[in-house]
Amino acid sequence: MVGIGPGGAADMSPRTLQALQTAGVIVGYKTYIDLVRDNIQGKEIISTGMTREKDRCAAAIEQASAGRRVAVVSSGDPGVYGMAGLVLEMLDASGKLDDVPVEVIPGITSATAAAARLGAPLMHDFAVISLSDLLTPWETIERRLEAAAGADFVIVLYNPASRKRNWQINKAREIFLTFKEPSTPVGIVKNAARQDEEIYITDLENMLHHPIDMLTTVIVGNRSTRLAGGFIVTPRGYAL
Amino acid sequence: MVGIGPGGAADMSPRTLQALQTAGVIVGYKTYIDLVRDNIQGKEIISTGMTREKDRCAAAIEQASAGRRVAVVSSGDPGVYGMAGLVLEMLDASGKLDDVPVEVIPGITSATAAAARLGAPLMHDFAVISLSDLLTPWETIERRLEAAAGADFVIVLYNPASRKRNWQINKAREIFLTFKEPSTPVGIVKNAARQDEEIYITDLENMLHHPIDMLTTVIVGNRSTRLAGGFIVTPRGYAL
Incomplete structure (x- = not known):
């Protein structure tokens, strides 16, 4: 779960950039995907509309469970009204929290x-x-x-x-x-x-x-x- | 006034890195200066102890008033219990706020x-x-x-x-x-x-x-x- 900060490349941390570049799949709300599109050329992208958070998390968990490296994108910080909590909750509910390695990468909120x-x-x-x-x-x-x-x-x-x-x-x-x-x-x-x-x-x-x-x-x-x-x-x- | 984030290079934004690299003078508390020392080789450094915030601000304002480009370093975000407010307050009190261009560069708090x-x-x-x-x-x-x-x-x-x-x-x-x-x-x-x-x-x-x-x-x-x-x-x- 990566935070891209307010939106521009100048405010995105190297840790987030690396997570995007080493991921096989990028999951996120369309508007946020667009903000980082330059950094994810050629990646598989799963993007959905504003209120489809659970769909995005389910897709991310499915991909990660299959062994793929997934970056779930939030604007700002993923832990402040972002996607980090829902991913952890859904992993926990599905019993996969011990099997899928996860990392929360902060951003400027x-x-x-x-x-x-x-x-x-x-x-x-x-x-x-x-x-x-x-x-x-x-x-x-x-x-x-x-x-x-x-x-x-x-x-x-x-x-x-x-x-x-x-x-x-x-x-x-x-x-x-x-x-x-x-x-x-x-x-x-x-x-x-x-x-x-x-x-x-x-x-x-x-x-x-x-x-x-x-x-x-x-x-x-x-x-x-x-x-x-x-x-x-x-x-x-x-x-x- | 630049925020270096939690401390490591991986979490510091490109905007902060550029501010450090283009500054002539770096001002900050010793512990925070040490965290970015790799990025400020050869720069003039003004560092003081923990409770000397006003001294640091005065030094930064003196340097900036003389036309130098100064980076005042805070860990995390400079606007959250950091140096940004004091610099603005002291610039305002000294009547120099209109003359010295300032920018607050956020960091991961x-x-x-x-x-x-x-x-x-x-x-x-x-x-x-x-x-x-x-x-x-x-x-x-x-x-x-x-x-x-x-x-x-x-x-x-x-x-x-x-x-x-x-x-x-x-x-x-x-x-x-x-x-x-x-x-x-x-x-x-x-x-x-x-x-x-x-x-x-x-x-x-x-x-x-x-x-x-x-x-x-x-x-x-x-x-x-x-x-x-x-x-x-x-x-x-x-x-x-």
Whole structure:
């Protein structure tokens, strides 16, 4: 299970590159396969659509069980809302976890890829929360949004919205506003470190005036987070 | 400000490597400089001890103000308890933020480097908390430990203990035990992905029987986290 980072070759580790190059089969969601296509010329590729995660894992396990070397591709880090967990769960459920050697190869996850483009918003304690309620009850997500905002974490939102799913980001903002000032800095990064990158530095008051979708990471500051020039910075606490 | 990832060349991005190779001056904490020494042969190096962060930043700003290309090195990601924030803060305070071009280059942070070695513990919402109370009041840290445990986040602890500072990890464990079962899986990774790596898979009950220090990352599961073979997995929620 390999993480390709935010997408460009410049941010992909040599360990991931080697895993792709030495694999016989590459398995992944089409969009992510496209990001690494230059590195997998001539390989067998098994790619499926967005919501077909179990199909991809089953295909990967079938190939690996037959003795082939398989790279299951996730964008960012495979262990952060990626494919690593599902592969391990399905291997375990099928009784093959002891027979198929597996390795998780980390990548730069969206939280830090986006943060780097905004400045340094994650310099203090932060919470990572997915707003997708496809697999998680909304009540659980809401409880975590409240807890994180109430304890003054910087908050990173993954999967903040999709074409069919957009009320969650509104509700998240409402929850934040019960604990955080409207002027709290918010950074919105779409396609971090890719060619079509978009960066918006805004605040809780105005954040919904910017495009937010599945390819976007949203970072909301804590009570010390501030703007410095064109950057968002969360102070660590040094006396300057 | 460049992130070198967990330490080995295999996990360092080409963007970071290029920044090191094209810099005239490399600034960093000695231990991290040593990790990249092969890539900075012949460069001017400014390195200081652990707690001299402001000295390092001031030196970097002085060099950059004189027109030199400077790489300020952090292990992991420079924006996660690293040097990126302090450099931006000090540039801003000195009025030089508009004059000195800066770039934050992300790296694989300890949370995901350690998680990859444990399996897939971070597949669901997680909170990252530093137990160092050098710059943060313990009351703030404690409030975040309680909030994160109470809302059933997976929790990643950075700086869990040092030679002089060891009661915080005991207190954190006590807080966790008021919300989580003693059997909750805990992963302890020292020197993730380095030659002298140590990995311990244990639980809240027994976690303190393992070595925990400044080079260690501790990951505590949520209520669904379980063992699968020799791995820790936090289910995302798929029906298998």
